[in-house]
Amino acid sequence: MNKIYPSTLVALLALQMAGCNPPASTQPTTSKWYQTEAKIESATELSDAMYAYSLSYPATASTAVNEAGAPIVGPIVQNVFGLTYLPKTGQTLTIEYRTDEPLLYRIVRPWGNADQAAAVAGVYTYGHEVEAFMPCNLDKDYWITGQGAVLNTLKEASLAKSKQLKKPYQGIYAELRLALLPEAEDGFAADYDGVVEALEVKTWANDIPEDCLTAASANSKPATPAIDEHSSRNSLDWNGYYFGSIPCASCPQIDRWLELKQLGESTKVELFDIYRGSDELVAELSATADWTKDGGSIVIPDNDSKPLRFLVGESALMQYAEGEAPVAQYRLHKMLHYSDDKMAVFTDRSHLLGLHGNGEFEVVVNYKTQRQTEVKSARMQVTVDCGQGTYTTAKTIGYSGLFASGSMVQKTDTNHVTHPLTDKTALAMTALEACN
Structure with missing residues (x-):
């Protein structure tokens, strides 16, 4: 790292997150899902018996545009992490x-x-x-996987x-x-028709x-369209901020913030590591x-140590261990980011999607104009x-x-101020994401 010093950070330029731009209107909108066929182009074995794969699909029905105003129609290629087995390519x-926002997708069940x-x-x-699950009235027999806390009762009963x-x-x-x-x-x-993961046993x-x-199922699989290969660099919306808590040998954990941004032909990186503990340091x-x-x-050069290498995936970065393979414990998730003239707001988009339009979530805020000197x-x-x-x-x-680094200098528990979602503020735009 270039600098290590206690309880402070160099100020960031607060940039709008690149890629799929939000609707111009601040009124809540109804998102539409469009069905298509995706193809697994390649699969890679990671460390710790984990696997990743590259998934590509067209996005011809997309209404999103990039920062240049050009439509995002794909093909989109995403690196997906987290499988415990090798998926079949092709x-x-x-x-x-x-x-x-065509980068958000779900597998049709x-x-x-x-x-x-x-x-x-x-x-x-x-x-x-054998560990199998056959849905009622469906001619499919799936290999089933899941956490022990979910499946152990069923295993014992069988x-x-x-x-x-x-x-x-x-x-x-x-x-x-x-x-x-x-x-x-x-x-x-x-040997099975597919693989499913058990998330919860209802009864x-x-x-x-x-x-x-x-x-016998009356439906046959639709034909597969041809999709050209594209890389993470030219297919993914990788511009933006990433965050993750990673292991630390000499402290409880490191909170890592990383910004990627394209400036001309160059990819610029701002990396901030917060070493949590009694003697907090920031690198x-x-x-x-x-x-x-x-x-x-x-690959990010570092004058004080070996270069840092990250696999660029679907709304995530995963760091390589000593240049050998990506490590799941060093995964950074892409953060939702909005900015106005007073503050830059960051939060985990997945938390907003899980609210279903009503609930509480946490944001990290960097002030541009200090409310108080310190x-x-x-x-x-924030409740939406x-x-x-x-x-x-x-x-x-x-x-x-x-x-949120350094010492705690202010705490407010009773500032329950209600604002309309139509406000032209970074907080309002962030909260509005829970309504889409």
């Missing part, structure tokens, strides 16, 4: 993307997408080299039923909340209802990043009510450094 997935909380009824079976009947592989009835994953390339999962029973029967690095030949990673940033609790068209600022904690 396979197609039916997906839906948001027409106003054959059992329906109307309600994220809806459960899928089916038969769960566990045994030697094994107990097999022991009682003295026959292996006895299924039980279960209603599960599922996520559809890509098909596997090898292993036991490759289960030893006896399988008579109406839970499999039937700053400003540099020009180089892209790898395949356009999938950036206050440079704050953590703020899309039905009423308002947002409310509640608990606010001020800090002496940027990005």
Whole structure:
């Protein structure tokens, strides 16, 4: 790093996040999802038995434009992290993307997408080299994966039923909340129609209802359109701010903020590491990043240590360990960022999407004009009510450094001020994202 010094940061230029621009109107809008076919172009084994894959899809129905005003129609290529198995390359997935922000997508589930909380009824079976789930009235048999806390009860019930009947592989009835994953390339999962992840068990029973029967599906898979290959560099909206808490050998954790921005032909990087602990330190690095030949990673030179390399993925960066492979513990998520003449606001977009139009979320604020001499940033609790068209600022904690670093210098617990979502402020624009 170029500089290390206690409890302070160099001020950032507050820039609008590049890429898919928000609607010009500040009124809440209804987002539309458009269905298309996506293709897994490549798959990579990461460290810690984790895998990543590259997913490409056209976005011909997109209404989004980039900073230059040009329409974003794809093909879009995204690097997706987090699988515990190797996905099959060349396979197609039916997906839906948001027409106003085509980088946001979801895999279409054959059992329906109307309600994220809806459960899928089916038969769960566990045994030697078998862990399967067959939805009722759907001619599909899926390999199922999930956290032990979710599936252990079903495993024990299936094994107990097999022991009682003295026959292996006895299924039980279960209603599960599922996520559809890509098909596997090898292993036991490759012998199934697909892979699903169990997110939650709603209910289960030893006896399988008579109406839970499999039937041949009348629908066939749609044809796969040809999609040209593109790299992360020229397909993803990677401009913006990223944040993650990463391991630290000499402190509880490092809160890492990283800004990527395209300036002409150069990719500029501003890196801020906040070493949390009793003796808080802040490290700053400003540099020009180089892209790898395949356009999938950036390399950041550091005069004081080895270069930093990051895999550029779908709204995320993942750092390589000693240049060998990306490490999941060093993952940075892209932050939602809005700015006005008084402050720059940062928050996790996924938290807003989970509010469904009503609830509380946290933002980190960097002040451009200091409210008090010693206050440079704050953590703020914000409550949004899309039905009423308002947002409310509640608990606010001020800090002496940027990005909520340094010492706490101000705390307000009763500042419950309600504002309309039509305000032309960074906070209003951030809260409005929960309504889209």
